[in-house]
Amino acid sequence: MEYKEYKKNDILTVTIDDMGNDGEGIGKIDGYTLFIKDAVIGDVVSCKIMKAKKNYAYAKLEKVLAPSSARTEPICKYYRQCGGCQLQAMSYEAQLEYKQNKVRNHLIRIGGFDKELVETVMEPIVGMEQPYYYRNKAQFPVGTDKEGNLISGFYAGRTHDIIANTDCALGVKENQEILEIVLAYMKDNGITAYHEKSGKGTVRHILIRKGFTSGEIMVCLVVNLKKSLPAQDQLVDLLKKVPGITSVSLSINMERTNVIMGKEVRTIWGRDTIMDTIHVRNTSDFSLTNQSIDFCISPLSFYQVNPVQTEKLYSLALEYAGLTGKETVWDLYCGIGTISLFLAGRAKKVYGVEIVPQAIEDARKNTELNGITNAEFFVGKAEEVLPEKYEKEGIYADVIVVDPPRKGCDEACLNTMLKMQPKRIVYVSCDSATLARDMKVLCEGGYEVVKVRAVDQFGQTVHVETVVLMSRVDG
Numbered sequence: 085m086e087y088k089e090y091k092k093n094d095i096l097t098v099t100i101d102d103m104g105n106d107g108e109g110i111g112k113i114d115g116y117t118l119f120i121k122d123a124v125i126g127d128v129v130s131c132k133i134m135k136a137k138k139n140y141a142y143a144k145l146e147k148v149l150a151p152s153s154a155r156t157e158p159i160c161k162y163y164r165q166c167g168g169c170q171l172q173a174m175s176y177e178a179q180l181e182y183k184q185n186k187v188r189n190h191l192i193r194i195g196g197f198d199k200e201l202v203e204t205v206m207e208p209i210v211g212m213e214q215p216y217y218y219r220n221k222a223q224f225p226v227g228t229d230k231e232g233n234l235i236s237g238f239y240a241g242r243t244h245d246i247i248a249n250t251d252c253a254l255g256v257k258e259n260q261e262i263l264e265i266v267l268a269y270m271k272d273n274g275i276t277a278y279h280e281k282s283g284k285g286t287v288r289h290i291l292i293r294k295g296f297t298s299g300e301i302m303v304c305l306v307v308n309l310k311k312s313l314p315a316q317d318q319l320v321d322l323l324k325k326v327p328g329i330t331s332v333s334l335s336i337n338m339e340r341t342n343v344i345m346g347k348e349v350r351t352i353w354g355r356d357t358i359m360d361t362i363h364v365r366n367t368s369d370f371s372l373t374n375q376s377i378d379f380c381i382s383p384l385s386f387y388q389v390n391p392v393q394t395e396k397l398y399s400l401a402l403e404y405a406g407l408t409g410k411e412t413v414w415d416l417y418c419g420i421g422t423i424s425l426f427l428a429g430r431a432k433k434v435y436g437v438e439i440v441p442q443a444i445e446d447a448r449k450n451t452e453l454n455g456i457t458n459a460e461f462f463v464g465k466a467e468e469v470l471p472e473k474y475e476k477e478g479i480y481a482d483v484i485v486v487d488p489p490r491k492g493c494d495e496a497c498l499n500t501m502l503k504m505q506p507k508r509i510v511y512v513s514c515d516s517a518t519l520a521r522d523m524k525v526l527c528e529g530g531y532e533v534v535k536v537r538a539v540d541q542f543g544q545t546v547h548v549e550t551v552v553l554m555s556r557v558d559g
Contacts, residue, residue, distance in 0.1 A: 088114055091136050097149065100127045103182055105517070107170030107546040109145075118143050122164050124174050125182070126152025154178035159216070160253045167241025169254065169544035176215050180540060183548040184209045187516040187538045195520035197533065207537040210370070210396050215543030220360075221389045222255045223306075223344055224263060224290045226270075226277045234267050234277055236290060244280060254544065256294045258326060262303055265322045266290055273315045278308050283340050286313070291335070291345070291383055295360030296391040300330040302358045304383040306337050306344060312352070320353040331355045333383055349383050357382045362391065364426055365399040377425045379450050386419040386443045390541045397512065397539045397549055398423055401485060404510045404535060404553035407431050411482035414506075416466040416497065421447030421459065423485055423512070428459040435479065436461040437469045467494035474504055481506040492518030495525075502529035511552040514541075519550055532557050 090096070090113075098111035100123045109123025117140040120131050128150035131143035148155070158172040171179045188206060191197045212218065224236045227246040235248035250263040269275070270287060278285035289306040303323055305313070313319065313334070323329050332353040337346030349356075357380045364375040381387050388394040401423055405413065407430035415424040418436030420443050428434045428451075436459065438444050444463045451459050462469050466488075473479040484506045486493060492515065493501075501509065502525075509531060513519035516538075523533065535553040542548070 088116060090116060090133055090141055092133055094133045094136075095130060095146065096133070096143070097128065097130050100125050100129065100152070105186065105546065107182075116140065120145050122173060123148075124152045124155045125178070126154055160249075162237075162247050162249050165240050165247050166238050166249070168238055168252075170546045172253075172544045176211070176543065179215075179543065180209050180211045183540060183546075184538055186546075186548060187519075187536070187550050190516040190520040191523070191536070193520075194517055195524045197520075197523075197527075201533070202536070205533050205536050207535060209538040209540060209548075210393070210400070211540050212390075212393060212543050214392075215540070216253050217256060218392060218543060219254045219389045220256065220296055220391050221291070221293045221387070222252065222259055224250075224259075224292075226267075226287045226290060227279075228277050234270055236263050236267060255292070258294065258301060258328065259292050261326055262292055262301075262323065263290060265326070266303075266305065266319070269315070269319045269322060273318070275314060280342075283308075288337060289344050293358060293381060293383070293387075294328065295358050295381070297361040297363075298359045299328045300358035300360070301326065301328040302331040302333070302381070302383065303329065304331075304333045304335050304349065306335040306346060308338050310336060310338070316352055324353070329354070330358050335383055345384060357385075360387075360391065362398065362422065362426075363395050364402055365395050367396075367399050367403050370396050370399065375426070375429060377422075377450070377454055379420065379422065380446065380453055382442075382446065384442050385446050386440065388422065388541070393539055393541045393549075394422075397541065397551065398426055400537055400539065400551045401510050401512055402426050402430070404508070404551060405430075405483050405485060406508060407483065412480055413483045413485060414470065414481045416470065416484065416486040416493075417488045418447065418461065419443050419487070421450050421461065423487060424459055424461070425450060425454060425456055427485065428456050431483075432458065434459040435473070437464060437466045439463070439465050465494070467496035467500070470497060470504075471500045474500060480504065483508045483510065485510045485512070487512040488518075490515040490518065492522050498522060498525050498529075502526065505530070505556055507556055509554040511550075511554065513550045513552070514547065516548065516550050519552065523552065523554070526554055530557050531555065 100109035102110040109120040130146040135142040237249035251260045276285040278288040291304040293302040333351045335346045336348040413431045415436045424436040531554040539549045
């Protein structure tokens with residue numbers, strides 16, 4: 085097909101009729117596709133081509149000529165600069181529809197599942213009552229502006245340029261007060277911000293975590309020094325005035341790296357950890373039930389950042405597992421054992437696997453903290469530990485729960501799951517594209533899809549979690 089030739093800096097008018105995986109608006113002119121960041125499905129916009137290809141182009145939104153019915157006013161003035169909230173200009177109802185369609189389309193296009201089957205097994209997406217101020221953890225880079233003033237905020241999209249913003253609409257309300265205290269303390273004591281290019285300067289990041297159930301707050305400064313901070317007691321005295329502050333620490337990171345946290349953490353006031361509690365809910369309306377697990381969280385702990393939706397996500401996973409107290413369960417990519425410990429309350433035995441030693445250490449501590457005796461954890465790659473325990477030691481699985489990183493499950497892990505032939509597989513995914521790919525492999529190996537449900541863990545962003553129940557086909 086021949087397309088009209090478009091080039092960089094052309095100004096075009098286009099109707100947005102679709103949205104991509106990264107939240108960009110998609111429109112077409114005579115079959116020529118335009119990808120336009122910050123455009124919302126249903127908008128008519130004026131855009132400027134920034135990068136032209138033969139069949140498509142990337143364009144910059146110049147002006148919304150006719151707003152979509154789904155368009156809303158972003159509450160953050162840095163929305164377009166930051167890029168952290170790709171969907172903030174879209175109504176929340178439209179965001180949920182977009183995410184439900186994203187999962188559906190991946191199952192059909194990547195997984196190869198029949199459209200009618202997908203419509204049958206997909207349940208309504210689980211939304212949030214409050215799609216703002218939901219993150220219990222944030223890591224703020226520290227730097228200086230053009231005038232040399234200390235700032236903290238977030239990196240602009242695809243850059244390491246800091247947008248000065250101490251009041252992110254996704255974080256907890258206490259973040260702003262804490263950040264302003266730290267920046268004022270640094271200014272008063274001549275403490276510099278870390279400079280990536282030179283490797284000089286002191287404070288790199290400020291980590292803040294809050295237990296939503298406990299109300300306990302942790303502040304950890306990532307610093308480029310081994311000794312104490314100047315006037316360290318002054319910082320502690322200032323932070324102690326913030327209600328909920330329980331732990332103040334330093335993470336020592338003197339490496340020339342973009343990894344945020346250092347390997348050594350030094351507590352300078354309060355406890356080394358904070359506590360939080362996750363409850364299991366009734367999935368018919370997600371009202372609270374009486375099962376809860378306490379978690380001990382350190383600066384380095386892996387812990388879901390949206391605790392309200394995490395309770396819904398894990399409640400679905402537990403329901404899909406269908407445990408009666410007689411099953412042996414494997415929880416792969418188990419992190420600090422958040423799902424494992426709930427499974428243990430309803431299973432005969434639970435085995436958890438995670439590659440990060442610190443996470444397994446935390447899992448074992450949390451097992452002891454909650455008096456759980458039927459959960460055991462292994463450090464290692466799921467694709468290595470699972471075959472070893474199954475083939476060499478004969479440890480079987482009635483149910484496998486898997487919650488892998490974005491890249492999905494390793495091929496060896498999937499193959500061992502198929503060899504073990506558990507009755508049910510519960511797949512928790514943060515990337516529906518790799519989920520669909522892995523589901524296809526499992527179905528080709530003798531499983532069928534029973535239920536699929538998306539959960540919005542990250543309001544205002546393009547990310548969506550999904551829980552899938554797969555059952556072994558008998559015979």
